[in-house]
Amino acid sequence: MLLSNIKFFIYEAFIGLNRSRxxxxxxxxxxxxxxxxFGFFILVSVNIHSISNYMSSKFEILVTVKENxxxxxxxxxxxxxxxxxxVNSALFVxxxxxxxxxxxxxxxxxxxxxxxxxxxxxxxxxxVVELNKIKQLVASxxxxxDSIDDIIYSGDLSEKLIVFAKYSxxxxxxxxxxxxxxxxxxxxxxxxxxxxxxxxxxxxxxxxGATNGLIRGPFLFEGMIIGLIGALGANLIxxxxxxxITQLFVEFAPYFPIVSxxxxxxxxxxxxxxxxPLIGLLGSNISISRSLKL
Amino acid sequence: MIKIKNLEKIHKxxxxxxxxxxxxxxxxxxxxxxxxxxxxxxxxxxxxxKFDRPTSGEIYIDNCPLTSIHxxxxxxxxxxxxVVFQDFKLLPKRTVYENIAFALKVMHYSRxxxxxxxxxxxxxxxxxxxxxxxxxxxxxxxxxRICIARAIVNDPPILLADEPTGSLDPDTSWEIMxxxxxxNARNTTVIVATHNKGLVDDLRKRVVTLxxxxxxxxxxIGFYQ
Ligand SMILES: Nc1ncnc2c1ncn2[C@@H]1O[C@H](COP(=O)(O)OP(=O)(O)OP(=O)(O)O)[C@@H](O)[C@H]1O
Ligand SMILES: [Mg+2]
Numbered sequence: 001m002l003l004s005n006i007k008f009f010i011y012e013a014f015i016g017l018n019r020s021r022x023x024x025x026x027x028x029x030x031x032x033x034x035x036x037x038f039g040f041f042i043l044v045s046v047n048i049h050s051i052s053n054y055m056s057s058k059f060e061i062l063v064t065v066k067e068n069x070x071x072x073x074x075x076x077x078x079x080x081x082x083x084x085x086x087v088n089s090a091l092f093v094x095x096x097x098x099x100x101x102x103x104x105x106x107x108x109x110x111x112x113x114x115x116x117x118x119x120x121x122x123x124x125x126x127x128v129v130e131l132n133k134i135k136q137l138v139a140s141x142x143x144x145x146d147s148i149d150d151i152i153y154s155g156d157l158s159e160k161l162i163v164f165a166k167y168s169x170x171x172x173x174x175x176x177x178x179x180x181x182x183x184x185x186x187x188x189x190x191x192x193x194x195x196x197x198x199x200x201x202x203x204x205x206x207x208x209g210a211t212n213g214l215i216r217g218p219f220l221f222e223g224m225i226i227g228l229i230g231a232l233g234a235n236l237i238x239x240x241x242x243x244x245i246t247q248l249f250v251e252f253a254p255y256f257p258i259v260s261x262x263x264x265x266x267x268x269x270x271x272x273x274x275x276x277p278l279i280g281l282l283g284s285n286i287s288i289s290r291s292l293k294l
Numbered sequence: 295m296i297k298i299k300n301l302e303k304i305h306k307x308x309x310x311x312x313x314x315x316x317x318x319x320x321x322x323x324x325x326x327x328x329x330x331x332x333x334x335x336x337x338x339x340x341x342x343x344k345f346d347r348p349t350s351g352e353i354y355i356d357n358c359p360l361t362s363i364h365x366x367x368x369x370x371x372x373x374x375x376x377v378v379f380q381d382f383k384l385l386p387k388r389t390v391y392e393n394i395a396f397a398l399k400v401m402h403y404s405r406x407x408x409x410x411x412x413x414x415x416x417x418x419x420x421x422x423x424x425x426x427x428x429x430x431x432x433x434x435x436x437x438x439r440i441c442i443a444r445a446i447v448n449d450p451p452i453l454l455a456d457e458p459t460g461s462l463d464p465d466t467s468w469e470i471m472x473x474x475x476x477x478n479a480r481n482t483t484v485i486v487a488t489h490n491k492g493l494v495d496d497l498r499k500r501v502v503t504l505x506x507x508x509x510x511x512x513x514x515i516g517f518y519q
Binding site for chain 1: 343345366369370371372373377383385396397399400401402444
């Protein structure tokens, strides 16, 4: 009985799809576009997340140590800093090594003649656990007046980055929700039109004793097919589009940390691929309940 | 078979379409339901297969009160009641065969059973040779016979016909009434709502007359008055 039901749904659904080809084509196209933008925004927010992670990993606080502080005290200071809860790691940088590195980096300047000796102090570089705790950490570092000379960090930039990540997340989520609602509305409307186009058939089905499940079936199936085909279209565009974009970045902005991990892309394709048919089912279900009062 | 008790229907606009209707229909009876336009015939028939709901009162079918039937069980009720309409309600894009088979398909009959049942019923209504025609290739009388065939293809114990001859010429109307009598003779309770005075007077069956929502006459061998 279940098998014959499914055969009935598929048969009836394709009669419906065939009858209003143009309408289905346009709604599939609209859904494909809307799901493409949906997937694109997921990819954008994945990338924003990765950028802000990347930037927080680059965020360091440089603490310069007071001149003439004995080696033991420096060691003790480093250990103390490393134990602080907001600190991820604290690394001692010897001033001589730092000077060598510095000179390597700026070979085009004739530093040897410009500067005599090593002007750099000993320092400790600190990596933060969380970007938005950086102010708090700096405040507690400032209490170490005996050993710490200066605290160097880009507080302004870190703040801006936090705000940017937060807002882009809010905007991204709103756009995604909005697009899902739009897709849902398109499907509700398309199925409503197919129900109206077949209201005669539906009434006859009711009169000859068809169960509501049997009446709903073909429409649910149609909604799912529309969502599925739309999602497949969106996935094709997303797959090739994203490959193209990552290629562009690799070529022209190789330092930009674009997410090129295949599993990330495939997860997004999977999300879009399941969202399409699910929205299709939900939309046609809402639509049938409204127009048939079943 | 069918018992109607104090049935009332008041429409949303306050119009009383049925007023305290009481009626008993025995097993395998044949009844004409007559009365002027707007008397409430269609309203009454629609209530018997739960296509419409009464405001108060009750209908029992085989002693089962219809108000106790849950929405989900309505399809099963309707499988026991064949319905024929004045405007046929055939699917235009399906053949005669498919139109009749559709009803059985909906009831989950097997393909072999559908084949057998549809041929039998086409034979009964005398349209075997037209099974691959589309509705628009049929005459009015033929369409009505197909509609009757669809209504009885699964042998329901009750057949309701709402003005089955409304749009047919006198000869064809006769054929249809004879077909309905034939079906009645095969152990089916039949209720026919009609305006057709000549037929009612000639066929000498039980006649129930409705007027402005009330039963004003119920005669065993009746006339249309
Ligand atoms: N939804 C409605 N709202 C208000 N009044 C209605 C509604 N449906 C039907 N009626 C009224 O109920 C009355 C009975 O209608 P019904 O269709 O049962 O008459 P009938 O006896 O079948 O007439 P006919 O012989 O012309 O088919 C009519 O006067 C009609 O106007
Ligand atoms: Mg009527």
